[in-house]
Amino acid sequence: MENQSDTTNKAPNPGIGPAIQSFKLPQNYLKLKKQIFDNSSRSRGANFLSEKSRACDDSIEFCRQLLNYPGFESFRTAHFFIHEKGKSFATKHEITSSSLSSKDFHVNEFNQLFQAIKKSKNRTFGQEALKGFDFDILGTFLAREFALGNHNIILVISRNDFLSQTKTEKSSFSELASVIGPYFEIILDKELQIQQFRHIKLAYDNLPYKVVEVAGDSNEHKKLPSGKYFELEALESLDKADIFHQERIGLLGELLNTLKHELSNPLFGLQLSAEILCQEIEEPESRQFMQEIASSIKRSQSIISNFTEFYTTSDSLSAKDIEKMVKEVFTLTKSQSRNIIKSFELIGPCDENFLLKANSVWLAQILFNLVVNSAQALNNHGGAVPQIIVKAKLRHPFELHVIDNGPGADASAVEKIFRPFYTTKEKGTGLGLAISQSLAAKLGGNIEYIAQGQGAHFVLRLAP
Amino acid sequence: MKILVVEDEILIQKSLQIFLQKRGAEVEVSSNGKDAIEMILHNNYDRVVCDLMLQDITGFDVIEEAKSKYTPDEISELFVIITAYSSEQVLEKARTYNCEVLNKPFSDMQEALDIMMSKKGKK
Numbered sequence: 001m002e003n004q005s006d007t008t009n010k011a012p013n014p015g016i017g018p019a020i021q022s023f024k025l026p027q028n029y030l031k032l033k034k035q036i037f038d039n040s041s042r043s044r045g046a047n048f049l050s051e052k053s054r055a056c057d058d059s060i061e062f063c064r065q066l067l068n069y070p071g072f073e074s075f076r077t078a079h080f081f082i083h084e085k086g087k088s089f090a091t092k093h094e095i096t097s098s099s100l101s102s103k104d105f106h107v108n109e110f111n112q113l114f115q116a117i118k119k120s121k122n123r124t125f126g127q128e129a130l131k132g133f134d135f136d137i138l139g140t141f142l143a144r145e146f147a148l149g150n151h152n153i154i155l156v157i158s159r160n161d162f163l164s165q166t167k168t169e170k171s172s173f174s175e176l177a178s179v180i181g182p183y184f185e186i187i188l189d190k191e192l193q194i195q196q197f198r199h200i201k202l203a204y205d206n207l208p209y210k211v212v213e214v215a216g217d218s219n220e221h222k223k224l225p226s227g228k229y230f231e232l233e234a235l236e237s238l239d240k241a242d243i244f245h246q247e248r249i250g251l252l253g254e255l256l257n258t259l260k261h262e263l264s265n266p267l268f269g270l271q272l273s274a275e276i277l278c279q280e281i282e283e284p285e286s287r288q289f290m291q292e293i294a295s296s297i298k299r300s301q302s303i304i305s306n307f308t309e310f311y312t313t314s315d316s317l318s319a320k321d322i323e324k325m326v327k328e329v330f331t332l333t334k335s336q337s338r339n340i341i342k343s344f345e346l347i348g349p350c351d352e353n354f355l356l357k358a359n360s361v362w363l364a365q366i367l368f369n370l371v372v373n374s375a376q377a378l379n380n381h382g383g384a385v386p387q388i389i390v391k392a393k394l395r396h397p398f399e400l401h402v403i404d405n406g407p408g409a410d411a412s413a414v415e416k417i418f419r420p421f422y423t424t425k426e427k428g429t430g431l432g433l434a435i436s437q438s439l440a441a442k443l444g445g446n447i448e449y450i451a452q453g454q455g456a457h458f459v460l461r462l463a464p
Numbered sequence: 465m466k467i468l469v470v471e472d473e474i475l476i477q478k479s480l481q482i483f484l485q486k487r488g489a490e491v492e493v494s495s496n497g498k499d500a501i502e503m504i505l506h507n508n509y510d511r512v513v514c515d516l517m518l519q520d521i522t523g524f525d526v527i528e529e530a531k532s533k534y535t536p537d538e539i540s541e542l543f544v545i546i547t548a549y550s551s552e553q554v555l556e557k558a559r560t561y562n563c564e565v566l567n568k569p570f571s572d573m574q575e576a577l578d579i580m581m582s583k584k585g586k587k
Contacts, residue, residue, distance in 0.1 A: 264548050268569040269475025275573070276482050301569065
């Protein structure tokens with residue numbers, strides 16, 4: 001008999017892995033268990049309820065099952081009124097074997113009905129009992145109120161006709177009502193835990209990383225409440241992080257486009273009027289001034305047009321495109337790298353007809369990330385003459401190097417730097433290199449860190 | 465040649481006016497669509513250089529109103545649309561009126577002015 005209620009201890013969805021904590025039993029479980037055990041030897045009602053509370057995952061389904069209790073054949077509808085203590089509203093559910101209709105109502109009404117049922121002696125009710133209440137219960141009904149730990153409940157079962165209850169029916173209901181209390185507790189608690197579990201599972205499912213249980217080392221790993229250690233493992237394709245990332249790029253692209261539109265008209269106006277003044281002004285000094293203005297305007301227009309091209313995808317890049325991209329990344333990272341000398345070099349001769357088949361936006365993102373990382377490292381620990389050199393090998397197989405003379409990565413950290421959430425920056429997300437590595441994989445290549453004397457040296461290699 | 469320039473960016477409006485006047489055209493201007501419609505209906509222009517994004521209504525709305533005075537063929541001859549938009553949607557709609565469309569900023573100023581002042585047939 002005892003083991004009947006033990007099944008509430010099993011996690012309903014073991015598929016999520018041992019990393020997720022298993023169900024806790026209700027706090028007053030032992031007390032409930034004793035009550036149930038005491039009752040079960042006394043009535044068949046308890047057996048029925050044990051089976052149903054095991055089978056059902058929520059209170060609505062549980063009430064629906066009550067309609068199957070032997071003796072309840074004439075009862076078609078269960079009305080389940082529930083008030084969670086402390087809340088200003090209660091909910092009523094009208095349940096039949098095939099339907100459910102739920103509505104919230106004010107707790108005052110609930111309490112009035114609760115008291116009315118509590119006070120009544122013979123517990124069968126007709127329509128007069130409902131006068132003054134806004135409840136729709138057809139036919140004659142049996143009702144009982146229950147005061148539980150966190151909830152107050154009213155259970156009503158009704159017939160679809162106006163005949164009186166038989167003696168058997170009344171005693172069946174009484175029998176059920178006398179033992180059902182603890183089962184309500186269990187089923188409500190189970191319902192709550194299932195909801196909580198679903199939320200947690202949803203959160204885990206939406207993590208772009210897989211939660212993996214590991215043997216564990218308390219210095220290196222975080223511990224779950226269940227006592228187990230876990231690690232986050234990047235999914236092969238890092239799909240979800242990519243999606244967030246790509247969304248941000250998409251938003252950035254849109255922003256730049258809007259900016260371009262807003263600025264393009266005024267700039268065009270400036271350009272045209274500057275041209276006119278250049279022609280009209282005769283005084284040499286003023287005329288020269290005007291020409292400087294005109295040239296500044298042209299430069300502004302080309303900056304805007306370049307920026308937006310940066311975020312337009314193309315699938316193949318020429319040598320020139322790559323050089324342009326490097327220059328644009330330098331421009332984009334200017335604010336982070338003011339005092340840093342940046343240069344671009346070619347490795348070996350360049351193949352004139354070199355064409356790199358790669359997604360230009362992803363390539364730009366990788367380069368941008370590597371350059372920003374270098375700039376930040378140099379800003380925090382820069383030596384005398386901070387420098388970032390970008391080198392490109394414009395022959396197949398393609399290579400792109402980003403080298404700086406900053407502190408470089410610690411020997412011990414080298415294998416960790418590409419891991420998600422690993423960062424040595426105070427405000428770092430630890431995702432930049434992980435995302436870059438995954439973009440590199442998408443491009444059919446990889447990023448490697450080359451340990452060298454001083455500074456960091458990253459190389460992106462793409463297969464031809 | 466009598467030209468109406470409908471453009472709400474003042475510097476562009478005034479500059480285009482001067483450029484076209486230097487080429488010998490008589491140029492009137494409007495900064496908004498509603499005034500432009502009035503002017504088109506009451507005067508007889510040889511050409512209307514019209515921006516799409518105006519403060520009150522769009523250039524397309526202006527063209528629609530002009531239809532009450534001109535036939536579709538005349539419309540395609542009368543209007544030169546100038547716009548900063550390069551989206552397919554917008555270009556397609558412009559094409560339905562069958563008039564010249566110039567993208568701002570003009571890559572070649574002289575060519576743009578040629579189109580504004582020439583008889584249609586340059587399509």
